[in-house]
Amino acid sequence: MHNIHINDTTLRDGEQAAGIAFSPAEKIALAQLMDVIGIPELEVGIPAMGGTEADAITAIANKGLKAALLGWNRAVRSDIEASIACGLKRVHISIPVSSIQINAKFQGNCTLVFNRLRDTVNFALDQGLFVSVGAEDSSRADESFLLDVALSSQDWGASRFRFCDTVGILDPATTTHKVSLLVAALSIPVEMHTHNDFGLATANALAGLQAGATSVNTTVNGLGERAGNAPLEEVIMALKRLYSVDLTINTRRLRELSQLVNQASGVTLPPWKAIVGDNAFAHESGIHAHGVLQNPATYEPFAPEEVGCERRLLVGKHSGRHLLTNVLKQKGITLNSEEAQTVLDAVRNLSVQMKRSLTVDELIDLVPNRRMSHGII
C-alpha cells in the first residue's frame, strides 16, 4: 500500500448522524484543526442545504486551508450551483447504483441514472471543477452495472470514483473481491466509503485499500449515519502501525481532535473506543499492570503519547499486589506482602461496592494505621 489519501467526511456524513447538528463556528473549528494536523482533504458538507450549512461551507472555503475542500451533491444541477456559490472548487456527485435505491429514487429507470450523472458531471467540468463520483449502495449493486457507471464516469472526465458500502453489509473478503474488480478496470483512483453496521467499517476500508483503492473516507470517532463510518483515528493508526504507511499526519493531536468532536456533537464516546477512548491505555488488572510496570509494550500496541493519550494505572477489583504496592510506594507507603494482601482484599470489596476503580486517596484510606504515621492528613 502506498500514496494513500484521506478524505475525511466528519463535516458531511459524520454530521448526518441522527441528533447531531454542528454550529458554523464548530464546523470551522473542526475544519481548521483537521487541516492543521494534516488531513489532506475534507468533505465539508452539503451546499444544497442552504442556510447556515452553506454559510459554514463558504466560511471554511474562505479560510485559506491547505486541505482540499469537497462539497457533497446529488446528481442535480442546482446542487452543483450551490457548491459553486459556496466557493468550492471540488464537487462530489452521488448517484444511486443498486436496484433498491434506483427503484426508490429514479422509479427503476437506469437510463435516467446515466443521463442525470452525465449531465451533472459535464456541467461541473464545464465550470472547471474537480469531480468525484460516488456510487451510493455500490455493495448491493449488480457488479456489471456498477462497472458501467464507474467506466462511464471516468470517460466523462471524473477524477475519482467512490465505492460506497452504504448500509455496511460487506466483510473484508467480499470487499476485496468487489473493489479489485473496479481497480482493475479503472485508471482513476478508487475511494472507499464504509459503514459500521456490523462493526466492520475500519476492516472493510483497509481491505479496500489493500485491494488497490487509494483514497478513503473517514469520520472522527466514527461519527456518522446509524452505526457510523470508518473512524479517522483507527484508519490512520492501522495504516501507520499495521501497514507502515506514513501519511504525514500529526497523530499526536488525534485525541484532541476526538474531544473537539465529542464537544461539538454532544456525544460521549464509550471508554473502550479504540485509539482515543479514556480506557485505550488504562490498566487495572493485576497481570496487565504487573506487565506494564515492567514494560508497557506487554499490553500496549504503541505508546499513548503517539495519539495524544496518557497511560493510566488504576487500582480496582481486578488489581494485584504489584500495582497496589507500586501506587502506594509513590505516596511513601511501603507494605509487606501480608499487608498488601489485606489491602487488596479491602480494595476488591470497596470496588464492588462502588462499582468502579478507586482513587489514590481511597486506596490510602484502606491502609491500616498508615495515614497518621505517614503524615498524609
Ligand SMILES: CC(=O)SCCNC(=O)CCNC(=O)[C@H](O)C(C)(C)COP(=O)(O)OP(=O)(O)OC[C@H]1O[C@@H](n2cnc3c(N)ncnc32)[C@H](O)[C@@H]1OP(=O)(O)O
Ligand atoms: C447515503 C447518503 O448519506 S446520501 C446523503 C444524505 N444526506 C442528506 O440527506 C442530508 C442533506 N439533505 C438535505 O438537506 C435534503 O435532503 C436536500 C436539500 C438534499 C433535498 O431536500 P428536499 O428537496 O426537501 O428532498 P428530500 O430530502 O425530501 O428528498 C430527496 C430528493 O432527492 C432525490 N435524490 C436522492 N438522491 C439523489 C441523487 N443521488 N441524485 C439525484 N437526486 C437524488 C430523491 O429522489 C428526492 O427527490 P424528489 O424530491 O424529486 O422526490
Ligand SMILES: O=C(O)CCC(=O)C(=O)O
Ligand atoms: O457519496 C456518496 O455517493 C454516498 C456516500 C454515503 O454517504 C453512503 O453511501 O453512505
